[in-house]
Each structure stands twice: as C-alpha cells, then as structure tokens.
Amino acid sequence: MTKIAVNACTGRMGQALLYAIDRNPQVELTAPLLRRGHKWAGEPVNRQFPEINSKILLVDDLSAVADQVDVLIDFSLPDYSIETAKLCAELKIPMVIGTTGFSYQQKQQLIELSSQAPMVLAPNMSVGVNLTLKVLQLVAKAIGHDSDIEIIEAHHRFKKDSPSGTALRMGESIAEGLGEVFSELAAFDRCGKDAVRRPGSIGFSAIRAGNIVGEHTALFAMSGEEIEITHKARDRQTFAQGAVRAAVWVSKQTAGHFDMADVLGLDELFGGVN
Structure with missing residues (x-):
C-alpha cells in the first residue's frame, strides 16, 4: 500500500x-x-x-x-x-x-x-486533459499551419494564475505539433485599437467567474470550417x-x-x- x-x-x-x-x-x-x-x-x-x-x-x-x-x-x-x-x-x-x-x-x-x-x-492530472493534449498535438501537426488557433479557458473566481497552467500546456502541445517555439507564438494581450490577429499566433482568453472547476477549448479556425476540442471538468x-x-x-x-x-x-x- x-x-x-x-x-x-x-x-x-x-x-x-x-x-x-x-x-x-x-x-x-x-x-x-x-x-x-x-x-x-x-x-x-x-x-x-x-x-x-x-x-x-x-x-x-x-x-x-x-x-x-x-x-x-x-x-x-x-x-x-x-x-x-x-x-x-x-x-x-x-x-x-x-x-x-x-x-x-x-x-x-x-x-x-x-x-x-x-x-x-503536470499542470493538470486529469486523464481526459492529458489525452486532449496528445490529440491537440496531432491536430496541430495536420492542420495547424492552415488555422487561426485560439485557446479559451474558464475557472472559478478565486483562481490566481492566468492563463491557467492547463491552457499554457495546451499551447505548448500545439506548438510541438507545429514544430514551433511556443513562446514565439503565444499572444496573451489583445486590447486597444490595433489588436489585429498576428498571423501564426496562438491566442489566449481567460474567464474567471462563479465556481467553474475548469473548462478548456482549443479552436482551429480554417477558411470555411472550424474544429473545437473541449475538455470540461465537473468535479x-x-x-x-x-x-x-x-x-x-x-x-x-x-x-x-x-x-x-x-x-x-x-x-x-x-x-x-x-
């Protein structure tokens, strides 16, 4: 034991x-x-x-x-x-x-x-999240260079770090699939009049509200179609x-x-x- x-x-x-x-x-x-x-x-x-x-x-x-x-x-x-x-x-x-x-x-x-x-x-111990990380790597390798990639995450109002460690790890997995350096792709702050998307970037958005345990979505937006891969923790x-x-x-x-x-x-x- x-x-x-x-x-x-x-x-x-x-x-x-x-x-x-x-x-x-x-x-x-x-x-x-x-x-x-x-x-x-x-x-x-x-x-x-x-x-x-x-x-x-x-x-x-x-x-x-x-x-x-x-x-x-x-x-x-x-x-x-x-x-x-x-x-x-x-x-x-x-x-x-x-x-x-x-x-x-x-x-x-x-x-x-x-x-x-x-x-x-590991920033997330969930079996589902860690399977998701591998799937994201595969999707990024297949279509990542043809997509606008965004990561949206939501947590409870008391969470201190933003973006979440899981969201960052998702970004790293996507960058690995792309064969790129994550720190060169990550876009954490888009605000103001000149906030046009930087080509090839991975954008991050964070929601802090209520008692949300943890929700993470990776969006791959291509011309004419989109793929969303989402994991939601309920407990x-x-x-x-x-x-x-x-x-x-x-x-x-x-x-x-x-x-x-x-x-x-x-x-x-x-x-x-x-």
Whole structure:
C-alpha cells in the first residue's frame, strides 16, 4: 500500500485529495500536512474534515514523519512548492506536483531537484486533459499551419494564475505539433485599437467567474470550417484521482522528471507522436 502525504491539505485541492485517498483501498493517508505552526497540528484529520474517515493526525513538519511517507502530493503555491520540493529532494521522497503559476526559472529548479528524487510535474492530472493534449498535438501537426488557433479557458473566481497552467500546456502541445517555439507564438494581450490577429499566433482568453472547476477549448479556425476540442471538468475529484494514480506510479520510479503522459503511457498509445 502506497503511503501518501498531502501538502497544503486545507486548500480546495488538498481537501479533494484527502477524500480521494481516504476512499482508495490501494493507498493510505499518512501525513496530512499543514504550514509550520498551524493551530490544527496534532488534531485528528477527521475532526477538521468530518467527511474523512481517517483519524491520522494533522502535522506541520514533514521531516518528523518522513519515514511514514512513500510519496508527497503538492497542490499549493509556487514558492511553497519549491520549498517543499527542496525538502523532499533532501529526504528522497518522490513528489507529484500539480501546482500552477511557476516561472520558467522555477520549473527549471524543480527539474534539477528531480535528479535527487522522482517527480511528476503536470499542470493538470486529469486523464481526459492529458489525452486532449496528445490529440491537440496531432491536430496541430495536420492542420495547424492552415488555422487561426485560439485557446479559451474558464475557472472559478478565486483562481490566481492566468492563463491557467492547463491552457499554457495546451499551447505548448500545439506548438510541438507545429514544430514551433511556443513562446514565439503565444499572444496573451489583445486590447486597444490595433489588436489585429498576428498571423501564426496562438491566442489566449481567460474567464474567471462563479465556481467553474475548469473548462478548456482549443479552436482551429480554417477558411470555411472550424474544429473545437473541449475538455470540461465537473468535479475536482477528477484531478485528485489522477494525482493519486500518479503518486502510486512515481513511488516506484527512480530519480527523474516525469509528466502525466509518462504515468498514463500515452506516448506508447499514440505511437510516440511528437
């Protein structure tokens, strides 16, 4: 049985992970983690989260329970994820990171840390989203140069980063299919009187409203026809269950940097399409 720690367990995704682990007989919650000095430390997890059956104690120090952890799942904030990744590298604890909003430098730092302990780093843990990324790559390879490409995403009103990490990863997959450099194609800001579409660009639009869990659409608009590829998440358990699946997988790996395509074996499924 895989023993799992959940970082930032009081957040939206943290609570979803507690529930997913609690209901999965193949894994065990051994370290629901709080920030250092949190007033709930030492209390049973089910006292603060009654829907959880486990009575494991909430903890605020990973080092103190490291021998009880096979893998840590982190959905927090970029700086906190980096801090946690450094400690996991030191303790040789594999990680699954679903945090978004990392800078390029922070992503490189995480990849370097993965040389000390295995790490799955993915902006979206959904099986459906990761299948969509492969499909987008194939579509872009076939018709991308003949299309105007736009990515539209929608999330709840409290989401901090924009565009979402998933939207950016969709753009990267499309750029890979085109054989282009993503940073040279991305168009994030079109406003004012001179906002004509730049030929060959990938445009981004973000909606923040209500309690939308996550919706992403890639539009390929050609002369006379359009293709839309959409993924809609209706429940955060979709992401939580994917993260737990990744945790079980990465706990068996040696040091290195992986993504959900590795976890799901999508390269083999799609014949190694690049």
